[in-house]
Amino acid sequence: MINxxxxxxxxxxxxxxxxxxxxxxxxxxxxxxxxxxxxIQLNRVKRLLWDAGYMGWGWPExxxxxxxxAALRAVVGEEIVERDLLVSGFFSMTETLAxxxxxxxxxxxxxxxxxxxxxxxxxWSQGFSEPxxxxxxxxxxxxxxxxxxxxxINGQKVWxxxxxxxxxxLLLTRTGTPESRHRGITAFFVDLDTPGITxxxxxxxxxxxxxxxxxxDDVVVxxxxxxxxxxxxxxxxxxxxxxxxxxxFWHRTAFLQSRLQTVVAAAPDDDHSAVLLGEAFAQxxxxxxxxxxxVRRFDDGATLGPETSVDKVLVASVEQRIFDxxxxxxxxxxxxxxGPDGDRRRDExxxxxxxxxxxxxxxxxxxxxxxxxxxxxxx
Amino acid sequence: xDAEDLVxxxxxxxxxxxxxxxxxxxxxxxxxLGWSDMLVAEPVAAMAVVFGQLGRAAAASTVLDDAVxxxxxxxxxxxxxxxxxxxxxxLARGDLAHLxxxxxxxxxxxAERATVQIVMSDxxxxxxxxxxxxxxxxxxxxxxRVDVDGPVTDWTSHDPWLAATAITAARRAQAHQxxxxxxxxxxxxxxxxxxxxxxxxxxxxxxxxxxxxAETHVAVEAAGDALAANDEDDEAxxxxxxxxxxxxxxxxxxAGRHCQQVLAGIGFTRDHRFHRYLFAxxxxxxxxxxxxxxxxxxxxxxxxxxxxxxxIDL
Numbered sequence: 001m002i003n004x005x006x007x008x009x010x011x012x013x014x015x016x017x018x019x020x021x022x023x024x025x026x027x028x029x030x031x032x033x034x035x036x037x038x039x040i041q042l043n044r045v046k047r048l049l050w051d052a053g054y055m056g057w058g059w060p061e062x063x064x065x066x067x068x069x070a071a072l073r074a075v076v077g078e079e080i081v082e083r084d085l086l087v088s089g090f091f092s093m094t095e096t097l098a099x100x101x102x103x104x105x106x107x108x109x110x111x112x113x114x115x116x117x118x119x120x121x122x123x124w125s126q127g128f129s130e131p132x133x134x135x136x137x138x139x140x141x142x143x144x145x146x147x148x149x150x151x152x153i154n155g156q157k158v159w160x161x162x163x164x165x166x167x168x169x170l171l172l173t174r175t176g177t178p179e180s181r182h183r184g185i186t187a188f189f190v191d192l193d194t195p196g197i198t199x200x201x202x203x204x205x206x207x208x209x210x211x212x213x214x215x216x217d218d219v220v221v222x223x224x225x226x227x228x229x230x231x232x233x234x235x236x237x238x239x240x241x242x243x244x245x246x247x248x249f250w251h252r253t254a255f256l257q258s259r260l261q262t263v264v265a266a267a268p269d270d271d272h273s274a275v276l277l278g279e280a281f282a283q284x285x286x287x288x289x290x291x292x293x294x295v296r297r298f299d300d301g302a303t304l305g306p307e308t309s310v311d312k313v314l315v316a317s318v319e320q321r322i323f324d325x326x327x328x329x330x331x332x333x334x335x336x337x338x339g340p341d342g343d344r345r346r347d348e349x350x351x352x353x354x355x356x357x358x359x360x361x362x363x364x365x366x367x368x369x370x371x372x373x374x375x376x377x378x379x
Numbered sequence: 380x381d382a383e384d385l386v387x388x389x390x391x392x393x394x395x396x397x398x399x400x401x402x403x404x405x406x407x408x409x410x411x412l413g414w415s416d417m418l419v420a421e422p423v424a425a426m427a428v429v430f431g432q433l434g435r436a437a438a439a440s441t442v443l444d445d446a447v448x449x450x451x452x453x454x455x456x457x458x459x460x461x462x463x464x465x466x467x468x469x470l471a472r473g474d475l476a477h478l479x480x481x482x483x484x485x486x487x488x489x490a491e492r493a494t495v496q497i498v499m500s501d502x503x504x505x506x507x508x509x510x511x512x513x514x515x516x517x518x519x520x521x522x523x524r525v526d527v528d529g530p531v532t533d534w535t536s537h538d539p540w541l542a543a544t545a546i547t548a549a550r551r552a553q554a555h556q557x558x559x560x561x562x563x564x565x566x567x568x569x570x571x572x573x574x575x576x577x578x579x580x581x582x583x584x585x586x587x588x589x590x591x592x593a594e595t596h597v598a599v600e601a602a603g604d605a606l607a608a609n610d611e612d613d614e615a616x617x618x619x620x621x622x623x624x625x626x627x628x629x630x631x632x633x634a635g636r637h638c639q640q641v642l643a644g645i646g647f648t649r650d651h652r653f654h655r656y657l658f659a660x661x662x663x664x665x666x667x668x669x670x671x672x673x674x675x676x677x678x679x680x681x682x683x684x685x686x687x688x689x690x691i692d693l
Contacts, residue, residue, distance in 0.1 A: 278678030370589035
């Protein structure tokens with residue numbers, strides 16, 4: 001095995017590789033592109049990075065990775081995202097999907113499938129939320145019933161990002177009694193072409209159809225595709241949080257950095273703009289300091305816990321702040337956009353409205369901070 | 380200094396200072412703890428711990444003069460005239476035979492010294508204390524406006540970069556103190572929310588109250604993370620320090636607003652300790668620039684460069 005590079009070394013090497021391959025790796029479309037084009041570009045960039053060896057750093061060798069700390073993945077994502085080569089949120093989904101399989105699936109299952117995700121051969125989705133289950137995830141109802149060596153799944157999922165482009169789905173199901181809450185949930189790794197599965201894209205206000213509803217009608221899944229223990233699915237779902245909040249958030253800071261850069265490049269030279277930009281810049285800096293400390297703690301083997309709710313509140317508020325400033329300084333670009341890049345600015349502004357909703361709402365995070373970090377007891 | 384040493388130091392500093400004591404008493408206590416030596420040996424850690432703890436306890440002290448003085452090579456104990464309140468820049472030398480300027484100073488230290496030093500953009504001027512007129516101000520404020528009017532008795536020229544290090548040192552110290560104040564206010568309000576009963580339950584069980592405190596916690600943590608990032612680097616440049624200073628100032632403002640609301644009536648009295656934190660935060664947020672002013676300056680720099688620097692990296 002080759003010793004993993006230091007973060008700075010990897011960054012420098014990647015930057016020169018990206019410069020050399022700039023034309024090859026650039027999106028073939030102007031502006032945002034269609035969702036279908038974005039997906040092709042996502043998988044193409046992952047493939048190029050995989051073939052060049054960059055995509056494997058930070059992942060264990062038993063799933064085809066090259067080892068080394070998670071900071072290596074954080075920095076690869078940062079450089080890719082800041083160059084606008086793909087949709088940052090789509091790229092970062094690897095950060096939450098792969099670890100779940102690595103941590104909880106059988107060794108064979110992880111070794112067979114994780115390389116496909118890392119190399120851009122496949123995309124996966126995550127089936128957690130349901131129409132009746134938003135913030136209260138432990139109330140989920142999509143049912144899995146044991147039948148010999150298989151399970152039969154019935155129910156509905158929603159907000160399963162990119163399911164229409166995915167080959168598999170990490171699914172949370174109810175295996176205990178309806179009242180069993182977090183004690184009666186089991187996770188499965190389901191092929192989305194299994195008979196009985198219907199995927200219906202969900203139209204969202206920012207224009208893209210990246211979310212989907214997924215319906216399960218007597219879907220048969222082998223027990224070998226179970227991820228984690230029976231009734232142990234809550235642990236699987238919770239285990240992805242440290243990954244989301246370390247490497248994936250670091251990627252997001254790179255996206256925010258590039259968007260603040262766009263605003264600064266065209267901002268009017270006046271005091272009002274200076275105040276707004278100064279505030280946004282300071283907040284982004286705070287987020288980066290926070291996120292760097294979290295990535296480092298993660299790599300040092302610390303258990304990331306409720307304190308990462310602070311990271312989550314910061315990332316959401318900084319994202320909304322930056323796009324609020326973008327809109328305030330150039331309202332026309334959001335209201336009546338012109339050209340492909342204009343569409344993107346409107347869409348990204350609208351998408352930023354969801355930053356305090358997805359992945360645990362701002363209210364849930366503040367509840368966690370109050371109860372777990374400030375010791376304010378129960379409500 | 381490793382993390383364990385820092386905790387030990389914080390504990391002994393916290394024990395040495397007294398939130399009810401006067402500034403000279405706390406200055407003496409810090410002196411006995413070896414403040415001057417610490418500042419020479421481990422300036423970053425010393426400033427982080429001492430100013431952080433002064434903030435946390437809302438304790439009076441004038442050791443900011445030492446921190447600024449140390450940055451430009453003055454001996455500890457010097458009494459300084461700082462720039463006029465809310466002014467970020469240092470003045471250039473004027474008429475040395477008859478120096479006239481307005482500034483800000485730590486009231487108790489100026490009153491005790493025979494000579495006073497004025498840090499200027501191109502050097503340090505020494506004047507007799509009799510040339511410095513302390514103006515009246517709020518009794519609870521440790522700072523006073525001053526008018527300097529008299530001859531310079533000693534002058535040492537220095538390069539502009541040295542003056543910049545004095546400003547950076549001041550802002551670094553203030554950032555820690557403002558962060559400490561914000562954190563202290565949050566502790567007071569959180570404790571109150573746990574104990575204060577209304578409608579038969581602790582007010583901290585109401586989500587409206589909880590979320591205000593959670594919001595404050597996020598601001599305090601954000602400032603703390605920025606401070607930790609700037610303390611990693613002994614040679615941290617002005618930008619990193621200014622960002623931490625702005626975030627700490629913002630945290631103190633957020634804490635002031637939210638914690639006052641949670642503490643409600645009792646927090647508006649002088650019986651409760653909260654007012655000291657608020658006074659200190661109001662006082663501090665103007666030496667070497669206000670939070671609002673520094674924020675605008677950061678933005679102006681972005682516009683001038685048309686670039687958002689990656690200030691820190693993995």
